[in-house]
Amino acid sequence: MMLFVDKHAVHAPAVFGTAVEAQRRTRGLQGVGPGTDSRTLWDRLDGETRRMVLDKLLREQGHLCVYCERTIGTGRSRLGAHVEHFLPRHPSRDEYPGLTWTDGRDDLPPAEADAASVDYANLFAVCSNETGRDGLPLTCDKLRGSHRMALDPRDRKALRRLSYKRSGRVEPADPDDETVWDDIGRGEGDTGLLNLNARHLCNARRAAIARLLKLLMSAGDGRAVDAACEREIRNLLAERDPKEPFIEAKLYILTRRESMRAKYSDAYPA
Numbered sequence: 001m002m003l004f005v006d007k008h009a010v011h012a013p014a015v016f017g018t019a020v021e022a023q024r025r026t027r028g029l030q031g032v033g034p035g036t037d038s039r040t041l042w043d044r045l046d047g048e049t050r051r052m053v054l055d056k057l058l059r060e061q062g063h064l065c066v067y068c069e070r071t072i073g074t075g076r077s078r079l080g081a082h083v084e085h086f087l088p089r090h091p092s093r094d095e096y097p098g099l100t101w102t103d104g105r106d107d108l109p110p111a112e113a114d115a116a117s118v119d120y121a122n123l124f125a126v127c128s129n130e131t132g133r134d135g136l137p138l139t140c141d142k143l144r145g146s147h148r149m150a151l152d153p154r155d156r157k158a159l160r161r162l163s164y165k166r167s168g169r170v171e172p173a174d175p176d177d178e179t180v181w182d183d184i185g186r187g188e189g190d191t192g193l194l195n196l197n198a199r200h201l202c203n204a205r206r207a208a209i210a211r212l213l214k215l216l217m218s219a220g221d222g223r224a225v226d227a228a229c230e231r232e233i234r235n236l237l238a239e240r241d242p243k244e245p246f247i248e249a250k251l252y253i254l255t256r257r258e259s260m261r262a263k264y265s266d267a268y269p270a
Ligand SMILES: [Zn+2]
Pocket: 065, 066, 067, 068, 069, 070, 126, 127, 139, 140, 141
């Protein structure tokens, strides 16, 4: 759960920078700027530019939601996608008191949120799940809204704070890590910010892990299983689009195997 995204390796599409600069100029002419404009630069962008940014994010993430790791996209999958701002465009002063707030104006996005709204490293593709339509509970950023999160998909070390169970559940590596519980939720009514232990997600994750274990089992004896494990790890780590859903959960399970741990623990949480 929670896909690692290496933002150092990627760049924003060129049109994005051009469109942002145009909006910055327009705003200047209107006499407002960071910290005084009620709209962030992202809010001012046209739909076509936003769509191009989403397309590029989707390709870089192998068409997986950064939080739930389900396949997302435009048209070719059931789950829609949209752009998530990790530092929210419109944060609350309560949760982000350290930002540069305009005195007495909690409705104006602080300068940092304005800058981050068009900082490509702050943007992720996420699923557009909706409650009601399919009767499933909300997850991911639809639930998170603008609340402050502890886990950061850009920080591989932070993702080591997660562990994956054969039951399909995701839990903190340290069971007492309350900040992780607060992000992912415990399930059964405790949603946390992302509701990653929602029953439908656990079921899908459990099925994906079960398929993987069955594949390894069918390999035969110990050494053949090692080889199958390694093949699967390399397969999952390859730059692919689309990537396999629940890729981090699968990598976690595979790298738990003693023979894989030494070799891949640097590449992946073990
Ligand atoms: Zn999601």
